[in-house]
Amino acid sequence: MGVVDACAETGTAVADSVERGRAGEAEAPRARNKRRRTGSWRRALLAAFVIGAVVVPLSAAARPEIPAPAPAALAPLTEATLAETYAANGANAAEASRMAAVDGDERRAAADRAMADPDRQLLAYDGRGPGLAAEVLGDLAHADRIAVLVPGSDTSLDTYDRFRATALNLRRQLTHDAPNSRTAVVSWLGYDTPRTVSATVLTADRADQAAPRLREFIRQLRGITGRSARIALLCHSYGTVVCGRAAAGLDVSDLVLVGSPGTGADSAAGLRTSARVWAARGADDWVGDVPHVSADLFGTTVGFGTDPVSPEFGARVFAAGAGGHSDYFSPGSASLANLARIVLGETTEVTHA
Template sequence: MRRYARPLVAVAMATTVVAGTAGWASENAQQALTGPPPGTASWRADHALGRELPDPGRSTPAEVARFFRGLTEAQQQALVVRHPLVVGNLDGVPVELRYQANTLSLRAGNDPRYAHLTGAAGRHRQILAFDPRGRGQVAEVFGDLRTARHVAVVVPGSDIDAGTFDRTNDVYGTPSGMAKSLYAQTGRGSAVIAWAGYTTPVGVGLDAATGSLAKAGADRLTRFAAGLAADSVPAPAVFCHSYGSVVCGLAASRLRAADLVVLGSPGMRADNVADLHTTARVWAAKDATDWIDDVPNVEVAGLGHGPDPTGPGFGARRVPAHDAHGHTGYFAPGTDSLRTFASIARGEAR
């Protein structure tokens, strides 16, 4: 990739503002969560079915899906009860079993940090992934994945984890809030997944200005999408906010997606659309009041994320966003950006 020669002071600025908070916080450096789900050791040792279970660290989502299709309902339910953390996080497992398993994990854990995920006002939540390790990772489905004709996935940026997944302040800056709003706009026949399935940067520091966490996140996102495909879910439109667009840029060449939409992006670690090596249509949105516009679009010595995807030379299709207001207003009801996002998610935008 071409390296940009703007002054290094610009890169320092990028590290100061790319996560959207003030100050330098290198002590907040994060260790990416990688590898198979929690509980894998006991899963590997389980021979109660008289057959070897698919190895979470080596089996592809397609292989996992084939294995579960070969089980009886009683056998499937036995695995849900014995290994909820594995079943709930193993890509390729039928979504209905993952919902059941994650409900069991959340209730059994009885961890006050995740009380908000067990339900709100008695409403059943469709939790597609729940990993309590570290800061926690979670994915939630709005709509019916089994019958949806159109599916979207929302990939968030910095400072998102299981605890901030659906915080009540800055709602449209959370994966849950973005997904709910998009689902409400797309209407019947659609489903939207809020995916907080990778370790995001916290605060401001090198994590936010480099691609290490994004690389690990890209691997997890591509496997997640492969799991949807193995379960016969339509290829999704993937919406990538802020640092999430770095994740999507690094995943693009391997990611099963109909559309790739970046918003409030600091860059995708690609020079242009062709450099992404994707067959997905690529869209980009940036509001004039978004602070991300102050981030220098450079990449020097691994710092910074490259060109602005909304720039004329990048080649992405532009999404109108003049009324989005700031860095987290793109999914706000009544905005042009949300209406266009819904049109993209439904496969209607051209």
């Protein structure tokens, strides 16, 4: 059997597993008819996804390296060095913008220029390649409740604004719900995220590379805030794989998984964390149609195992409403309201699915 045929068979098997998993559900006649109509296109779509992700050559032409300075040399992060850190990273972003403009990359120049705004608070910045950044919203040094957001696939400096928008939405919700509380939100683009349709998004390789960086970042936050602040780690999509890989021994109070394809662990206990583990999925999130399995394919482990919203996983499942894969931080949504409650420690107010 050729590689393409093998992938097609695997994709069909993946799709069939979705159908079998639902076959036992009690359905009304209208729902059964709809299932028959949609079954064939769902199998075709998932088979095409597997073929595209595994067969598309990784040697395809890569985007030329974007010129940018090396990251700024910084003193260890403490409350006393925060202002200096923000200024140095802002200056680095301004220089990256200048270099990108000289190179003719106006899109990246604009992205870097926005990051260099004096009102932005950058804990880290690297304009090279896809880019890395960590940005603070709020007074980090005096916060007693901190949310760290970890993004999923297709997040880079070129698409950073949409990731930042989720952090801004959460920050506004926290301020609305608890105007007198001391909170901060950190958007952590601290790893090279995979593309949504790629071989890398089906494996934990990028997550394995990212996990030690995330652990070190949380350690650095503790150098600023001390031990008293409570940190909630909010992870989306492939970012949940990163958080799953980093979870063991991580000094956070809550680990939140939204839109998760799985974490690589069979259960919440398997994450080996003392944090409360939460999970949610919107009713219209396409991740619900992706089988939560793990299998060896051509010598590589593909998939991330148990569904975090399933009873078998054992997370605290909360309501996310009718939203899709990109809607967890949308203003007015049930998921955003619950995420804010978790960050604020108002766990008894969290609504359950």
